[in-house]
Amino acid sequence: MSQPSACVILIGNEILSGRIKDENLPFLAKRLSQLGIPVGEAMVIPDVEERIVAAVNDARARFTYVFTTGGIGPTHDDITAASVAKAFGVAWTLHPEAKRILEAYYGDTVNAARLRMAMTPEGASLIPNPVSAAPGFRMENVHVMAGVPSIMRAMFDAIAHTLSGGDPVLSRAISADAREGDLAQRLAEIQAEHPGVDLGSYPFGLGERIGVCIVGRSTDKADLDAAMDKVAAMFRALGLDPEESDPAATN
């Protein structure tokens, strides 16, 4: 089967101004990778209708799934839902089920601003928000989610079972106190011998220790293991002691 792929669109001026360090891409990247839906690209765009329309239409044509985060709250700068409606060429209308959810949650404090969060593109299906009620939504292959990480995670958990994943992407990481320039030639040979494995080389400096971590990623366990055995042998041939590490660890 051909592997599905995903595009993540982070919407929000606060990421582009450096005020907020995004946590949503690392979360989605890991979870989608485990589901066999690797993230092929991500975009960070401002709260500007024209840019949201362009990004959504570009991404939904090129990727199996699109996930947006941000811009679905009650304030004037929350324009994602209206912009996604425009991208699909449909009306931005009150979703009756979303209205019921918000009225039940807010009771007497429901108002025009809060009911704006019940507006979706015509034909959207809701994504439940167990944290703060106001739902996300799905239009075809585009999933529109909150920007607040705790809410986004809950929304993703609610829809994960609806995604058709490919083979899970397996990964292994092997590190040693090497310098990239000393292993580049042999590593390129191993990559050429295992085109089905994606071999990445990541130098690190931790205090006094300087080294390289080689991360292999593949949907084929036997191929991955064969390539990583060669990576370990490459380090040993340089007189180094390779060590397996957590491929998900940040360094």
Next chain:
Amino acid sequence: MSQPSACVILIGNEILSGRIKDENLPFLAKRLSQLGIPVGEAMVIPDVEERIVAAVNDARARFTYVFTTGGIGPTHDDITAASVAKAFGVAWTLHPEAKRILEAYYGDTVNAARLRMAMTPEGASLIPNPVSAAPGFRMENVHVMAGVPSIMRAMFDAIAHTLSGGDPVLSRAISADAREGDLAQRLAEIQAEHPGVDLGSYPFGLGERIGVCIVGRSTDKADLDAAMDKVAAMFRALGLDPEESDPAATN
């Protein structure tokens, strides 16, 4: 004067797999904002030539400045320089000055893989790397820098004085224990009264405390202060106690 703008392109499979949490966009966003060159968009793309070519050509046509990070090391997955050459339609060739720098730094351990880091697009000017010698480079409005944050930062510091900034973007932040839905209407009015100020509304939850932070950004201090005075008054009218906070703080 019209305000210059920047696009940041993060190149690397490791960000898209969730293995690495990017630190370069927050750094560049803050520094460029201070220089009056707000980041208008960012892209995260894989180590794939076709995608690098497309992203660089898209970005350099739309933005005053483009900054790329990642993919300029000595290993097979470092294809940024060759891809940027292709984007500009020029040859990818050995840069004599870069070769001298690398030979001086590596001495006897210089080899073919390391000299690959001296290959740049024809006509590029070098960006010095005071950390580990291998330079970045500039082609017209595109600045190609390392992905390792400490090296990227040193490279940016080396070129910051060459950038023509606009008016610095000033920002203020005022928070209170409010809910967005209760202030959305008045906030939209303030935004309409001050179109030259970008007002963002960011809900936060810190332990027991739930609130909203309103961030204003503008190149016009008087306009910004007038808008933020109204924001403070808006909170007070809700019976709340607004507090000024560091607009650069992450919450």
